[in-house]
Amino acid sequence: MLGRDYPQLLARLISRTEWSIELPEEQHRFFEESGPAPTVSDDVRRGGRIRVRTRGLGIPESTLPLIPRPLEGLGIYTSDFSRTGFCFVADRQxxxxxxxxxxxxxxxxxxTVVRSRRLGACCFENGTxxxxRLDPSTAAFEGLLEELAPA
Structure with missing residues (x-):
């Protein structure tokens, strides 16, 4: 049932999420960029990347013992995808x-996060x-269903 309602539930979560990402001035066209991402000389990625820019949610599942994170949706911007990885921008490292x-x-x-770099005061690029990769289902909202109850 929730698979069919996935877009509405995600939209509800996104609307309740605090967005505090501050993209640096040089990325003012962030959401306008799409398509194949250029490669750079010191790039350690294994394959080509495609820029796909949209809003989404990141939910911490396994964290470091000294940095506990609450089970809640965090607003993210997608940056790019490859066959084996994904990069996103968040307000935290x-x-x-x-x-x-x-x-x-x-x-x-x-x-799983493999690298992170600071782009600005409230802007971190996180490579994973x-x-x-899963189709829409109830499992996507595990631990968040109470938060999704109508207000």
């Missing part, structure tokens, strides 16, 4: 080995490897 559930408009996935 995530650390290698942290696992997140990423909810996007047409699917959701589980990823893909663990699972």
């Amino acid at each position: 995530f650390f290698p080995t942290e696992t997140l559930r990423i909810l996007l408009p047409t699917f959701w996935m589980r990823v 490897v893909l663990l699972q």
